[in-house]
Structures are given as C-alpha cells and as structure tokens.
Amino acid sequence: MGSPGQQLLRAVLRLFFEKLYTTFAWTYDLVAWMSSMGQWRVWQSAALEDLPEGDVLEIGHGTGHLLLKLMRLDRNAFGIDTSQQMTRIAAKRLHRNGYYPHIIRSKAQQLPFPSKHFSVILSAFPSTYIFDPSTLSEAYRVLQSNGVFIIVGNVQITGRGLHDRFAAWLYRVTGQAGEITEGWDQPFLDQGFSAHLEQVAQQRAIVLRVVARKDEVRESFAPCATEA
Numbered sequence: 001m002g003s004p005g006q007q008l009l010r011a012v013l014r015l016f017f018e019k020l021y022t023t024f025a026w027t028y029d030l031v032a033w034m035s036s037m038g039q040w041r042v043w044q045s046a047a048l049e050d051l052p053e054g055d056v057l058e059i060g061h062g063t064g065h066l067l068l069k070l071m072r073l074d075r076n077a078f079g080i081d082t083s084q085q086m087t088r089i090a091a092k093r094l095h096r097n098g099y100y101p102h103i104i105r106s107k108a109q110q111l112p113f114p115s116k117h118f119s120v121i122l123s124a125f126p127s128t129y130i131f132d133p134s135t136l137s138e139a140y141r142v143l144q145s146n147g148v149f150i151i152v153g154n155v156q157i158t159g160r161g162l163h164d165r166f167a168a169w170l171y172r173v174t175g176q177a178g179e180i181t182e183g184w185d186q187p188f189l190d191q192g193f194s195a196h197l198e199q200v201a202q203q204r205a206i207v208l209r210v211v212a213r214k215d216e217v218r219e220s221f222a223p224c225a226t227e228a
Contacts, residue, residue: 054144056118059130060080062090078118111138120149133191149210193212
C-alpha cells in the first residue's frame with residue numbers, strides 16, 4: 001500500500017499520465033524519453049521479439065512508434081487507441097514516413113474487427129484496462145487459433161548510472177517495475193488463454209513481457225464471445 005505520501009504521489013502521477021494521453025499528448029514522447037532516460041523506445045521494442053507471421057493489432061498505439069516499426073518490417077499492422085490526440089499524432093507520424101495508417105479510435109473492450117482476424121496482438125505499457133475481462137475476451141475473439149497476445153508492461157532497470165537509478169525509482173513509484181505477484185495469469189486463464197512470462201534482456205534493463213496464447217485445445221472450452 002505504501003505511506004500516505006507515496007499514495008498521494010502515485011495519485012498525482014496517475015493523473016499526470018492520464019493528461020499525457022489527452023490534453024498534453026504533444027509532450028508524451030519527450031516525457032517518456034526523459035522519464036526512461038532515453039530507453040522508452042528500446043523497452044517498447046521488446047514487444048517485437050519473435051513475432052509469428054500474419055496481421056498485427058496494437059492496442060493503445062499512443063504516438064505510433066511501434067506501429068511505424070511494424071510497418072517498416074513489412075507487417076500488415078493495425079492500431080486502436082481511445083485518445084483523439086494520440087490518434088492524430090500517430091497518423092501524422094505514419095503519413096510523414098510514407099505509410100497509410102490502419103488506425104481506429106476504439107476501446108479495447110469493443111474491438112471493431114472480425115473474429116479470428118489477427119495472428120498477433122501487442123500492447124506496450126498499457127494501463128489497467130488491459131486486464132479487464134472484456135478486453136481479454138475481445139482479444140481472444142479476434143485472434144486466430146494459436147495467435148498470441150503480447151503485453152510489455154514491466155521493466156527491471158539494471159543500469160547503475162545515476163540516471164538509471166532515477167528511472168528505476170520513478171518506475172517503482174508508478175508500478176511499472178517490481179516483482180510479478182502470484183496469480184498474475186488468472187485473468188488470461190479465465191478467458192481461455194495459456195500464458196507465460198518472458199524476459200527480454202537489454203543493455204540497461206530487463207523487460208518482462210506476457211505472452212498469452214489462444215490454444216486450439218483450450219478454444220473449444222473457452223467462454224463464448226459475442227461478435228462485434
């Protein structure tokens with residue numbers, strides 16, 4: 001739980017980060033770069049390790065850097081985000097680089113795509129909506145059999161420089177660092193996924209990612225999802 005001071009700081013930071021997605025979206029990249037000491041995009045790239053072939057959906061595309069990387073890899077990539085400001089910024093970034101953006105403003109709990117369409121769903125540093133049963137149910141619905149849902153959301157900073165120590169403190173405060181608690185996989189199991197954790201070692205950090213798979217065996221026993 002933490003002390004009252006820590007709780008207040010976390011509440012203020014949560015409000016600040018919420019504003020970063022809307023009113024102050026134009027500052028998002030700068031704040032992310034500063035708070036991570038220049039490592040934000042490197043951490044994000046952990047989501048791209050060993051992706052299977054096929055169409056990709058990014059949930060919460062933000063300012064579009066991960067979508068741009070996917071398109072540069074010749075992937076047929078789609079993105080959703082609820083923020084009008086983020087949608088505008090991401091679209092401009094992709095257009096500037098010569099790509100036609102498949103971007104839709106939508107909630108993760110109501111994905112505007114047909115069932116069994118994607119082989120991969122990605123989400124990098126999402127907020128708690130990603131574990132909403134409706135989000136996971138929709139992710140399960142739009143994934144093909146044996147498709148994977150990859151979530152990058154936890155970083156253990158291993159760099160020993162002063163700037164790395166500051167970033168480590170900040171990410172502990174905001175809940176994006178630390179140990180994974182027992183039962184973390186239960187929301188995925190409840191929706192019919194199998195799930196495991198992977199560690200992606202980088203130069204100054206270890207990025208933890210969840211890999212949840214829509215198994216063919218589990219699919220026949222999974223809760224029925226309503227078509228969008």
